[in-house]
Amino acid sequence: MSFLRNCWYVAGWADELIEGQLLPRTVLNEKIVLFRDSKGTLQALQDRCPHRFVPLHLGRLHNDRIQCAYHGLSFDCSGACVHNPHGNGAIPNAARVRVYPMQERHGFAWIWMGEPDRADPALITDFSAMDPQTAYIGKSYLHVKANYVLETDNILDLSHIEFLHGNSLGSAAVAQGVIEVEQHGEVVHSKRTTHNEQLTPDLERLRGIPSGQRVDRWLDVRWNAPSNLLLNSGYTPSGEPRENGRSVYVAHVFTPETAGTTHYWFGIAFPKELGEEGRRLAEENIQWLLQPFTTEDMPMLQAQQEVIGDQDFWALKPVLLVSDGGAVRARRLLEKMIQQEQNMTNTRHESPSLSMETALQRSENP
Known part of the structure; x- marks a missing residue:
């Protein structure tokens, strides 16, 4: 690969x-x-x-x-x-x-x-939202037996949280959220907004939302090549403007170990202005996130990798849904960047050999 x-x-x-x-x-x-x-x-x-x-x-x-x-x-x-x-x-x-x-x-x-x-x-990708100088950061790591691009697909298409994380991160409103995909240069944004959503009790508690409060939620993911993602996850009482709500930043960083294994660093940030409350929230939230990431996402991605094996993803002819827009855009862009890099490398490597070949032809045909 x-x-x-x-x-x-x-x-x-x-x-x-x-x-x-x-x-x-x-x-x-x-x-x-x-x-x-x-x-x-x-x-x-x-x-x-x-x-x-x-x-x-x-x-x-x-x-x-x-x-x-x-x-x-x-x-x-x-x-x-x-x-x-x-x-x-x-x-x-x-x-x-x-x-x-x-x-x-x-x-x-x-x-x-x-x-x-x-x-x-x-x-270097801008992760200033995760800077420990300005925020308390809850940090963790997973070693995943799956390809790193499958990992980025997973974060760029968060429609899965309704089904895979129904008791933790999801709700019955997620799959019907409004989706926007934007590309600015070599950066892809995948945005999902839900309205009048009832969050799980755990999310209400961890985000400080009154029990039973209906909310509008945004899940805005930024992808930078090759596999660095920043999620802005926020909530506001239903019908109110975003500026009346609150949000947290979650980093999802994937570094390929091999073609079939990935280093996964993830963290969540709370402003230091919150004092000890921010420190507590950072630690409590990262420990809570570890459970769905470890017991739900990781087994699913590893099972997916086992089925795909070393076959080409596109050769398997995946059926695409509207929610795949961000993931497909990022995949295509990454493939283009890799191909361009290889073309430049091949050009530099071929030039000397072409010159030598020309010299040999000239010596043989004076």
Whole structure:
């Protein structure tokens, strides 16, 4: 499976990376070791010693260098081998590992999997609504045995919450909600609005809505390639304008581990102006969300993946519904971006070979 490479992926919550500790993680089928150096900067190296291919995360981090546990070669943050304890200490030219650009922003650790010189921090998806400097963030993680695009489909089409989450997130009004799909450049918005909706008792409690109060609800999802989604979920008493209601932001971030497995980081934000109440709500809400995500979404997506296997999604000829608009738009856009990236890469790789071929023809036909 092809992935979009020249973009920023989430490699974890930023506070997962602790100074002095090595964290192994697989992203886009590549094994990587993550750590925070002595200056607090995030670092990422290929998790494979070039000597005997032992994972570097099994080694020791000291003075911002990773010492391989097998034969003691040490690598610095540039990926270069800086110490060879054997013989006269000469370091082979090939003794280095790949380095991946990293950035820390809005509470996430971001990694660039493509060409390092194109790693522009300005391209990082805006998750300022989830910034721990301004909001209390309830955070969690799931490892899902399903393709990451199936995950984004799931969030871009929230009509499923009426049926899959009927006792928690859904209601009988969701599937009949008003749907709007917008695309602005390479950003897709999938918006769903319901009217005169009766929420579940749990949602009423967690959102501070009086029991039995009928509401109008909006579920506005923003998708940024390749798989970073931000949900603005809000409520207002039925018939009242949106500005009279309240909303919360929920991040759904999917990073492909492999073609069939996905890292899923999700979080919910409450403004720090709420004080300790905001902290409590963040923790209570994330613990509550973990239940439907783990026991309802995850088994469904994993069952879906088992049926699809390694078959092409479109080759299976899925029957499309009106609610699929946002998911289809995002899928098509992502496929286009991946194809464009591959075309550019192939063009750069083919140019030298074409030049050589031309030179050979000229030498044979002076």
